[in-house]
Every structure is written in C-alpha cells, then in structure tokens.
Amino acid sequence: MDAIRILLSRVMALFRGGKLDADLDEELREHIDLATEEKVRRGFSRDEARAAALCEFGGMTKIKEDYRVQRSVPLIEQVNRDLRFGIRQLRKAPGFALTAIFTLALGLGANTAVFSLINGLLLRPLPVPHAQDLSVLHFVRSDDPDSNFSFSAPMFRALEKRRDVFESVSSFSSRTMQVRGTSGNVEVPGAMVSGDFFHTLEVPPLMGRALSPQDDRKGGASTGFGVVISEGFWQSWFNRAPDVVGRRLTIANAPFTVVGVMPKQFIGADPTRRPDLYVPLWSAPVIDAPYDNIAAGHHSWWMRIVARRKPGVTLEQANSALAAVSNMILDETAPQDPTWIKRFREEHFQLHAVPGSKGYSYLQLRFEKPLVAVFSLCAAMLLLACLNLASLLMARSAARARELATRLAMGATRRRLVQQLLVESLLIAVLGTAAGMLAAPAVSQALAVLLLGNERHAVLDTSIDIRVFAFIAVSAIVSCVVIGLIPALRATSNNLNEQIKSGTQVASTGERRRVLPRVLMGLEVALALMLVVGAGLLATSLSRLYRVGFGFEPHGVANLSLDMGKQGLEGEPLLRWYQAYGDAIAKVPGVLNTAFASITPMDGSVWTAGYKTSAKGDERDLHMSRVSPGFFAAMRIPQFAGRDFKWEDSAASGQKIILNQSAAKLLFPGVNPIGQHVTDDKTTLEVIGVVGNIRYASLAEEPPPGGYFAITQNEDKKPSYTCVVRLAGPPDQLAGAARALAAKMAPEIPAPVLTTLTSDIDGSISSERMMAMLAVFFAACALLVTAIGLYGTLAYSTAQRTSEIGIRMALGARRLQVVGLVFRENVWTAAAGSLLGLVIALLTSRALSSFLYGTTVRDPLVMVASVAMLALVASAASLLPAIRAARIEPIAALRTE
C-alpha cells in the first residue's frame, strides 16, 4: 500500500514540478526569516543573524536537490533528461537523423503495408462467432494436382444432408446482380447462399429474419424468393427505412421480398467480397438467366462450401469422416450417370476439409505465395535498414568515445550510459515507426489496387487491427534493440578507459574495435546484393513477359463489356442490336473499328472445347471464343488463309469455324485446312479461315491451339458480348459516349464497363507486376541506404584518423596513397559482403523460380549486372571520404592534437 501511495504522490509531483518548487522556495525562505528573527531577538545584528541562520540551515542547494529526488520518480526524470539530450544530439546531426528516420520508416512502413495485405487476406478471421469451428470443403482427384474448391449443386445437396460431423453444411456463390433502379438496372454485389448459410455463420440479423432452408426451395418460400440485404444497402437504397422488411426488390427482372437486414460487420464467407444482397441458391436460374447452373446439374461447378463442425469434432475427425463418405456422395450426386461416377472413382475422388476461420476466396490461394515473397523482401529491407543504423550509430559512438569515457570515469554507471544511448535509438525508432505508420495505409491501399488488377469486384481490407498493431509494435521494438543495444554495449565496454589514458585513438585498439562495424556493414552489403539480384530477376522476367509476342496489338484497344442477359431482346433481333451498337460506337470520334467477342484475351475467362477431324480422329482441346466479323482486324490478328466471318453467316448457312495456326497444324498436318471439317460428335463445322496465334489467358503460357465461332451463328438466346474498340487516341471520350448510346439503345441494361486491353494485360500479371515493382523499389533503396552506410561509417572512422593521416602526410605520404589507404578500408568490407550476398542469392533465389518467366534463377546477366551496380555504388560512397581525407593539411591536422 505504502509503496503505491509513495509512487502515486511522486508521479503526481511530476506534473506539478514548477508549483511545488515555488512552494518549497517559499517554505525555506520563511524558515530562514524565522531563524533570523529569533537570533535578532537574542541580540545578534540583522546581518550576523541571517548569516548564522543560513549556516545552521546547511547547504541550501543540496537540500533542495535532496528534496526533489525524494519527490520525483528517478527513472522517469532520467529518461526525460536522456530524451532531451537525445533530441539535442539528433538536432546536432540532422543529416544522420533524417537518414536514420527515413531508412527505418521505409523498412517499417513497407513491412506494415505488406503485412496489412497479408492480414486482410490470409490472417483475419471472419467476423462471426466461433470462426475456428468453420471448415471449408474441397476435393482432390488423381489427375488434377490442384485442390478443387468448386462444387456442383447436386453434390452440395448430398453433402448438406450429412450431419454426422458437421452441425451444418452450407454453400455460397458470389455474383454481381442487377437491381432495378429508377433508370434501368444497377449492378450490386451479392451472393447466392444455401438455406443453412446464416445458420452456419451464426450471425443474427439486425432486423427481420435470415434466410432459412424454407427459402432455399424451387420457387422460394410460399411468398416467393426472399432476399436479405446488408446494412450498407439498407442505408443507401432504402435510406434506413424502418419498414424495409416486406418491401419488394426487382433483382434480375424478378420480384424478391426483403426479409431481413444483416449488421454492418457481416461480410458473408468470402473475405474479399462485400455482398449487399443474399438470395437463395434456388434463385440461381433467375439471377444467372439466361444460364441455369441448377439445370446443368453435376457438370456445373459453381459454389463454395463452408461447414461448421459439431462442438468437439476436430478437423482430423471431420476429414476421416469425409474420406469415408466420398464414394457415397458420388453415388448420391449423379445416380443417373454411372459413367461419370465410375470416372471419378477411378480418379480417387476424395473430399477434404481445411480450416475455414478465414473464409474462402480463390484470391487467398492466388496471392499467398507472391505476398509471402514480397513480405520476405520487406523483412530483408527492414533488416538492412537496422544493420545500417546499427553501424552508423556504432561509428558515431566511436566518435563520441571520449565523451562516454569521461562520463564513465566520473562515476556514471555503464547501465546508465547504455540507457542513455538506448533512449537515443528509441527516439529514432519511434520517429521512424511513426513516419512509416503514417505512410503505410496509403501504401497498402495502393498495393491492394495494384494486386487486385482485373478483380474489380474484389475488396482487400487492409485496415489496421490488433494483429497489425502487434506486428508494428514487435518490429519497432526489435529494430530499436537491434540498432541500439549492440552499439551501446559496444561503446561502453571497459577498454574505453584506455581512451582517456592514451588521449586520442590508438591504432591497436582502433583496429580491433573496427571489426564489428565492418561485419555489420558486410552483412548489409550482402543483403543489398540479394535484394538487387532478386529485383533484377523479377524485373527481367517481367520485361520478358511484356516482350513476348502477344499475337495481337493491345495498345489502343478498349473493351466495353455489355450485360444483355436481363433485357428483352433475344436471338436475331439481339444480334441486329449488337451490329447497330457497334456501328454507332464506330461513329464516335477517335474510333477506328469495332467488333464483338465473347472472350477477349487476358480477361480472365477460359473456354475450351474438344474437336476432331473425323468421327474416329483424336480429340484436341481448342481454346475458343465467339467473335463478330471484323474482330481480327480490330485486334490486328493476321489472317493467313481463307476469310473472316460475315454478318450474313446465319445459323442456317452451316456452322463455320476459324482456326488459329497451331490448331490448323495440329488438326490438319500438311493439309490445307480451308474447306475441311471438324466435329465434336454433335456439330460439324466447316473451317473457313486460319488466323495468327494469340496469348489467350496468360502471358506466361505459349499461345494455345484455338478456334473461333461466329456470333451470328450462336444458338444461345441472350448472349452477352464484349465490344472491342480500336482507337486512334486515348479512350477518354469513349466511356461517356458508350454509356450514353447504351442508355439510349437499351435503357434497361447496366452501364457498360470500359477497360483498356493494356490494363487487362497488366491485371493478368498483377502479382508479378507488384513483386517486380516492389523489388526494384527496395533494391534502389537498399543501394541508397548501403551507400549512405558505407559513406557514413568511413567518414566517421576517417575523421578519427585525422591526426594519423596528418602524420603520414607530414612523413611524405602522397595524396593518392592516402586516398588508397582510406578507400581500402571499405573495399574488403564490400568485397566480402558481395561474395556472401552472391552465395546466399544463388542458394535462395530458387524460391523465386515459380514467379519467373523465361529467366533462370541464376541468370548470369542479372548476377553480373547486380554485382557491378553494387560495386559502383560502394566505390562512389567510399571515394568521397577518401578524397576528403587526402585534402587534410598535415599542419592543421597535427595542430589539433
């Protein structure tokens, strides 16, 4: 109790120091006055009395100091003093201070930014109760190396019924839905969910009710399909109307009834989506019209499954239970299709459960490796920044050796000095962390945008939460200790007393003392080289990716994606609509030509179909697209033989196909393919042309054999195509014109979305781009920081050798020799560091191999260029202090002794 009270009164006193000091002064003054008066009464003269009173009182200053010590909390006062001293020290060397803070801010900021991305995508649990009990289901087959997280409706329905290890099994499928607004349809993010979805996630609705299995039936509940909306949608669409439950929404041209509102924090089971609408799975034929995934049965894989394990059931138990029922599930999925069941059984179809607390998004799988790689780059950068600061601080404290030695000699304890030096590095760490944290949110947002690329419906929540905060705190503390403790211990070690005895720096102790800083600098050089090599490899690979022949000319092409699934036209009238729309767009200023395609290169979708030349021939997989006349001209894909499609090629005039060169060679080796036929057993098509190969869905993959159908021969009722526009200039005017034309010609469709083909291509390699950009940025920073480190440490150590150099020059050393003498100090550090870095780079660069295209991990050009660049930077940084040393005037140097 006492201890607490004393501490409390002392801490209180901290804040009232001035007032208390004044009180004490007054009290003591009064004491002296009273004592003086007493003595005057006893017959002393006033002056004598006062002198005697002061004498009896004792040392006034000493008493006051004792009083203050008694009043204060010594540690806080000391730290306070150290802080002020540290700030003064940093102010005295603003160049050093700025460098230190900037490098640390860079390292910590980059780490925090990337960690926020990792946290948002891979670490943050879903905001639902008991997220750790969730599992995500997937299955494996022997002929497919990847896990498959997509399920068909019948397979899900079979799984849904099994409740032996799971409390509930539910599925979801994200969609962009069309909601009828005041003018036409508006796109709103949504999800189709099974009846138990909300039960599985255990989040109660804000108002109304959640969807239940009664809603998830053909045609919906007795009152038709229900829809649960998000709090955000309730706000934006209904202006938080209290009577929202029961209101109608027209989604995909069909009536839905609002049954409930979910609270703001609920985001469903995909951490990268923010659905505003949740509709039952059974409404899929309405939502997806004109397509019907439910009718497509067990051949359509379109939903993810998330399940909640029963209390006490472990993941292992769930997995063994799933393994046991895998074959049974196959039987229940497609009892009408025994050949399918047989095929899946032969391929060792097996169901698995993985932890589902973070929900499921395919972006997690796609971005995990790039993010971890980038995070390692950041960590290397932070380590480099810390090493750099440690060696700079060490060099600086060597320059302050005499100050510290004097203080040690005058009775300062080592602990006290280490504390003071640590407070200085703490100051740097705090300022650096603060600067880094200020920059981090913007950086992580920019990285998220860069990374998401074409995923325009995805969201990466990079907000700071407790994990990010803990990460920042830990990395700041660790870096503070790394940059501060080693130099502090080092600077206050015992042999410092030698410094005082010997006056200035003695070569023998100096030599020994310079080993550790050199080791640190060597490590820094090694790290810098690794970063430069990594950046070199990634950048080389990226530039090679961009230089592959695309097979088409992406510059100057804009894509307008049109969603025609929910409007009134179909068949022939719709085709004529497309033709008219294309013609209208072609009249917009700056547009050269227009065409339509169902799939444009690198837009993320893949459509393959198997074809053979005769009923008995081998079936070949072709990458398909359905295009309009003029597509090849608009894309600048060369036509090698035959002809293009024509608007007059109707379905009745016989099905036609245009092949690319690879497909022509594959299907008709040594034969002129024009006029030949290909078949898939259902339809036979006539080959009417051969065009050039193109990269289809990935720049890194060789152009696949492919073919094109005509949009004029499509039997789908309401196909949606992308309008491909070849432009003479920038697409600025196009977006507005295209929207206005669409609103005039088809008022009910959502506004067409404009992307440029070059941005589609950038987006298809977003993670490669992000990695290369960050790596190059880090490498440049690493070079800069290392140069500063090499320069700084050498400048400090040369400054200490001023008199030695003066003597050498007085004894006849020439200036060039002095340059060599100083320069050599860094040469060994840099050379050893580079060698180490090169060895480590060669050993670890394999980790990058999966990200590299057309570049081996030991690309000699990159290796040589990296070493050369580092050597150049190191030489430049070392030459400056050397030249400065050579300018020393011997007389001046000796006189300072």
Place this chain on the structure above:
Amino acid sequence: MGESKSDVLQGTLDLMVLKTLESMGPLHGFGIARRIEQVSGDALRLNQGTIYPALLRLQQRGWIKAEWGQSESNRRAKYYSLSRAGRRQIESETENWERIAATMARFLAPSS
C-alpha cells in the same frame, strides 16, 4: 562539514519529528527543527535543512499532513500535523526504539 553536528540516522529523525508534532501540535519546519535541537539539549545540532526531505518523506507515507497557515509574524507558512496513521506509527516506532536501546544498554553495561 559537521564535526560538531552528529549525523542523525534517518529513522531517528523521522521518529523525532513525529514525537515533536505529537507533543507540540501543528508546527512549521523551523519550529520542528528548533524544538528537536532544544529537546536534545543542543547536543544534537543538525543541519536544519535536512528536516525538509524528511518532512516530505513522512508526508508521502501519509504519517503527517501539511497545510498553509499564518506564522507568528503573520506570514504564510506551511504547518505540519500528525495524521492518525502517524500516531499509530509513533507507537510501533517507540516500541522498536526501546527494544534497541535496551539491547544496546545491556551490551554497554559494565560486565558483572
């Protein structure tokens, strides 16, 4: 500095201050210092200033309280008075001292 002034043990000074306040009632720093000197028959001449850190220490422990009041010469002065905890403390400290004094006395008594 003080060959003529005996060094006062910390705990001793604390008890003297408490005891003084007990017998004299509220008193300012100078009064306490003078009183201690008088009671000790001027055998104990302390640096009067050392009383102030001691007074602060006793306040921090909650044994005495301080208040600003009027001095004899009609000026502002800080008056110290015993708290209830201070009275209890005197009892236990007194017992403690008597024990120590008795023990010491036995050691110093001429051996019989």
